[in-house]
Amino acid sequence: MTANTHQLQKLIQLAQEQSSDGRRELLREITDLFVESHAEVGEQESRDFAEIVGHLVYDVEMEVRQHLAERLSTLDNAPHNLVTMLANDEIDVARPLLSNSPVLKNADLIKIIKKRSQEHLLMVSKRADVDEDVADALAEFGDDEVLESLARNDQAKLSRGTAQTLVSRSEKHSPLQEPLITRDDLPPDLINQMYFWVSEKLRERILADTQGLDESMVDGLLEEAQASIVNQMAYESNADVEPSPAEKFIRRKALLKQLNAPLVVELLREGRMAEFLEGFSRLTGLDIKTAQQVLSDTTQQALAIACKASGVEKDHFSALARLTSSDGTLDAADIFEIIDMYEKIPVDAAQRTMRFWRVRQTAGEDIPA
Structure with a gap:
């Protein structure tokens, strides 16, 4: 009996199983079988697996969904619909997929960033393939912890706009500073x-x-x-x-070649703060x-x-x-x-x-x- 035939039989058995305990055990077994024989699995078998498992997955405990997500997280041919479904699940289920799954595309990740929790965003920020579009979304919707994680991800690609956002946030959130500068x-x-x-x-x-x-x-x-x-x-x-009166004053001094350090110091001594600031700005x-x-x-x-x-x-x-x-x-x-x-x-x-x-x-x- 081939692995594909055995898997098909198990899928049929799973679809017919009525008891929750039986479904749980069969789902674990089918998941392991799918992962172990994934190189031999064709498109039709993959669709069958995704359709049947997708219908039943929320009828089982979180522990089983966690097992399913963990096993699928490293497969490049895991069923896309099933992976996106699990990636939108509670964070304990979604975590390995958000941080590792090669099946999740930018559009999938951006939808998750816009709709799911900060814990979901944190996992996305740790991915090895965060590109500019995903980083832009993280910068827009993420909290300080997410942005710090993004800044520490050396493989993440940051657009200038996202880099500017991170730099601006670092003024109030000091843990961002060192990872950005390095x-x-x-x-x-x-x-x-x-x-x-x-x-x-x-x-x-x-x-x-x-x-x-x-x-x-x-x-x-x-x-x-x-x-x-x-x-x-x-x-x-x-x-x-x-132009303000202070700006006009400094412009005139500059035209007369009288704008220099002694003048700026004197303005400060006299408490003429507007003129001093304009003069210091112009001088430097x-x-x-x-x-x-x-x-x-x-x-x-x-x-x-x-x-x-x-x-x-x-x-x-x-x-x-x-x-x-x-x-x-x-x-x-x-x-x-x-x-x-x-x-x-x-x-x-x-x-x-x-x-x-x-x-x-x-x-x-x-x-x-």
């Missing part, structure tokens, strides 16, 4: 956005990785990032907005939002990078650091420490980091009026 495929401009909210250790990693980038690679990455930001800003911008080449992030960094390291890259001298940097500190004062030891930090930052490393921080400002200049 990924090989995350755009450096997005990694450099994270500088303002990650730990000292991760900041050092960002600076080291940025310094090691090839210059031509940096140019290409910035061009791509700038194009993406231009599209976003063009959608959001309003070209008819009247940063957009207002990024300039605010630099000035809000309590470690003063971001300020040191911005000043070093922009040619702001040590004395003016220390004045800015003192005046922007939490209480507006720094003792002698603090001043010594931040000046030492400023002096130890290589100019080329600071300038390369600033190229990424400036990308949004550069993109804004490319938006047609």
